[in-house]
Amino acid sequence: MLQKIGQRDMVAELGVNQGDFSQEILNISRPAVLHLVDIWGSERFHEGLFNEVQDKFKTEIERQAVRIHRKLSTEAASDFEDEYFDMIYIDTDHSYNTTRDELTAYSTKVKSDGIIAGHDYSMGNWIKAYRYGVIEAVHEFCIKYNWEILYLTADTLESQSFAIRRIVKD
Numbered sequence: 001m002l003q004k005i006g007q008r009d010m011v012a013e014l015g016v017n018q019g020d021f022s023q024e025i026l027n028i029s030r031p032a033v034l035h036l037v038d039i040w041g042s043e044r045f046h047e048g049l050f051n052e053v054q055d056k057f058k059t060e061i062e063r064q065a066v067r068i069h070r071k072l073s074t075e076a077a078s079d080f081e082d083e084y085f086d087m088i089y090i091d092t093d094h095s096y097n098t099t100r101d102e103l104t105a106y107s108t109k110v111k112s113d114g115i116i117a118g119h120d121y122s123m124g125n126w127i128k129a130y131r132y133g134v135i136e137a138v139h140e141f142c143i144k145y146n147w148e149i150l151y152l153t154a155d156t157l158e159s160q161s162f163a164i165r166r167i168v169k170d
Contacts, residue, residue, distance in 0.1 A: 001151050001161050002028040005115055008086035012037060012109075014073040014102060015092035019053040021119075025089065026060070034060070035085075037069045037076045074098070077105035085110050090118035096133020103141040117163040121152065138162055 002024060011031040013022050016038040025034055036057075040050035050070065060066035069076045073092055088106050092098055103116060110116055121138065124131040142148060142164055151163040 001117065001153050001163060004151055005029065005087060005117065005163060007031075008115075009033070010085045010087075011035070012080075012085055012088045012106075014038075014076075014088065014090045014106075016040075016053060017091075018049045019056045021089070021091065022053070022057070022066075026066075029087065031065075031086075033064070034066050035069060035080075036066060037071070037073050039072050040070060074101050074105050077102075077109060080109045082108045083111045083114075085114055087115045087117060090116065091120065094120045094124075094130075094132040094134050096137050099134050099137035100141065103137060104145075107141075107145060107147075112166060112168075115150065115163050115165050116147075117151075117161060119159060119161050121160040121162040134162075138164065 008029045009032045011025055011029055012035040013025060014037045016022055016036045019036070022034065022036055025031065036053065040047060053068070054061065057066040061068065069079060088110060090099065090102050092102065106116060118134065120132055121134050122132060123135070146167045147164045148167050149162060150165050153161045
């Protein structure tokens with residue numbers, strides 16, 4: 001999907017984990033600045049992963065091409081001016097409430113022609129018996145705020161992703 005979206009200058013990834021997808025964003029989207037937002041404060045997403053991300057992107061951090069925001073995604077939204085981002089990628093806890101709140105908080109942070117994309121556009125992780133709320137949150141947001149689905153992936157080995165944009169009236 002990143003190939004379809006193309007190059008974007010100002011990008012944020014919400015929910016970084018160990019930075020694997022962050023590296024894909026750098027390689028494919030080639031942003032001038034990539035903002036990585038994650039709290040790295042749970043048993044699963046721990047301090048060690050934060051250190052790993054700092055090591056992985058040491059050179060980019062020194063050049064300020066990668067900037068780390070260690071806080072909850074919804075709290076970090078206020079760190080950015082309105083219409084700052086060309087693209088935001090959401091991959092946090094996949095719950096309805098969090099996804100809804102992130103979409104709402106970051107919708108003003110995206111430029112008028114910007115994109116909000118995200119991962120785990122599926123019903124859930126049935127192996128772990130965890131139901132996601134991404135589909136519902138995205139659909140509700142699009143209807144309420146006049147956005148449209150631009151891309152959906154049909155990954156078979158990976159959870160699906162989505163990309164949405166504002167509906168532009170002619």
